[in-house]
Amino acid sequence: MESNTLTTSSISYTKPLPSLFPTAEPPSYILRNISLTSHPSQILAIVGPSGAGKSTLLDILAARTSPTSGSILVNSLPINPSSYRKISSYVPQHDAFFPLLTVSETFTFSASLLLSKTPLETSNAVASLLQELNLTHLAHTRLAQGLSGGERRRVSIGLSLLHDPGFLLLDEPTSGLDSKSAFDVVQILKSVATSRQRTVILSIHQPSFKILFLIDRLLLLSKGTVVYHGRLDLLEGFLLSKGFTVPPQLNSLEYAMEILQNLHDPHENADTVLPGPQEPQKQNTKQSYRSSRITEVLS
Ligand SMILES: Nc1ncnc2c1ncn2[C@@H]1O[C@H](COP(=O)(O)OP(=O)(O)OP(=O)(O)O)[C@@H](O)[C@H]1O
Incomplete structure (x- = not known):
C-alpha cells in the first residue's frame, strides 16, 4: 500500500439534537x-x-x-x-x-x-x-x-x-x-x-x-478547538510567544496541559485560577487569571 x-x-x-422538533437553541x-x-x-x-x-x-x-x-x-x-x-x-x-x-x-x-x-x-x-x-x-x-x-x-x-x-x-x-x-x-x-x-x-x-x-x-x-498543532519541540516557543514561560520542573506539554486542565475544571468559574504568564510558579499557590484571557492568548 x-x-x-x-x-x-x-x-x-x-451535538446531535435530542428530538425531531426544530429548536431555537443555537447548535x-x-x-x-x-x-x-x-x-x-x-x-x-x-x-x-x-x-x-x-x-x-x-x-x-x-x-x-x-x-x-x-x-x-x-x-x-x-x-x-x-x-x-x-x-x-x-x-x-x-x-x-x-x-x-x-x-x-x-x-x-x-x-x-x-x-x-x-x-x-x-x-x-x-x-x-x-x-x-x-x-x-x-x-x-x-x-x-x-x-x-x-x-x-x-x-x-x-x-x-x-x-x-x-x-x-x-x-x-x-x-x-x-x-x-x-x-x-x-x-x-x-x-x-x-x-x-x-x-x-x-x-x-x-x-x-x-x-x-x-x-x-x-x-x-x-x-473542541485546536490550541496548537505542530512539532513538540516547537511548543515551548509557541507558549513563550503567548507569554508563558515553561517552568523548569515541567516539560512544555505538561505545562500546556496544566493551563488547559484549569480551563476545563468544572469547579473553576469565570475567574479561573491559573498561573499567570511569566510569573514564577509556586506550589499550591494559584493566581487569579480570567479563563477568557487564557483562551484568547493560546488560540
Ligand atoms: N453523542 C453525543 N451527544 C452529546 N454530547 C456528546 C456526544 N458525544 C460527545 N459528547 C460530548 O462532547 C464532549 C467531548 O467528548 P469526547 O468523548 O470526544 O472527549 P474526550 O476528549 O475524548 O474525553 P475523555 O478524555 O474523557 O475520553 C464531551 O463534553 C461529551 O460529553
Whole structure:
C-alpha cells in the first residue's frame, strides 16, 4: 500500500439534537474548525483534557461519524467513507476478544475472515505479526489467561494491522497501562509507522516524558478547538510567544496541559485560577487569571 497523508479541512461537529422538533437553541459545538495534517511514518498525538473532544475527533477521522461540516482528505482528495474504511483501522479504547482463543489463534481466525490467503500464507503472516508486536513468546497463551493489559493492547493493535491499513487510528491506546507498558505500546506503534510507512494518529491523556520522544506531531485540543498543532519541540516557543514561560520542573506539554486542565475544571468559574504568564510558579499557590484571557492568548 502506498504512503498517505491525511488532512482535515475545518471539521466541526455539533451535538446531535435530542428530538425531531426544530429548536431555537443555537447548535452546541463538540468540535469547531479542526484542521490537521498527519504524515506517513509519523505519529500524530491528539492531546487534551477530558471532554476536549479527542474521541469524537478520532471517530470522525475513522469515518465512523460524519462531521457536521468540513472534510477529510487523503493526499489532498476528499475521501469516500466506505473506501477509506477499507484502508484505515480504528482501535477502540477497550479490547474485545474471544477469551478462549490463544493469541495466535485470534490472529489466524481474524486473518482467515479478512484476508484471501492460503493457510501457509496466513501462518507466515501471523508469525511475522507476532514478531512485530513482540508477542511471539505468548503465541500459545489464551487471552483469558495471564495476559497483561499492555499485551492485550498489543493484540488489539495486531488485529487492526492484519489488513495492513494505511491509517491507524487509536483511541487512548495507553489508557489503564503502567508507564512501562504504555511506552512499549507507543514504541511498537512508532515502529509500525516507520517500518511500514503508515500514518498513525492516537489520542492520549498525559503522555510520559519517554513517550513524548516517540511522538512526531501534536494536536492540542481544548473544548473542541485546536490550541496548537505542530512539532513538540516547537511548543515551548509557541507558549513563550503567548507569554508563558515553561517552568523548569515541567516539560512544555505538561505545562500546556496544566493551563488547559484549569480551563476545563468544572469547579473553576469565570475567574479561573491559573498561573499567570511569566510569573514564577509556586506550589499550591494559584493566581487569579480570567479563563477568557487564557483562551484568547493560546488560540
Ligand atoms: N453523542 C453525543 N451527544 C452529546 N454530547 C456528546 C456526544 N458525544 C460527545 N459528547 C460530548 O462532547 C464532549 C467531548 O467528548 P469526547 O468523548 O470526544 O472527549 P474526550 O476528549 O475524548 O474525553 P475523555 O478524555 O474523557 O475520553 C464531551 O463534553 C461529551 O460529553
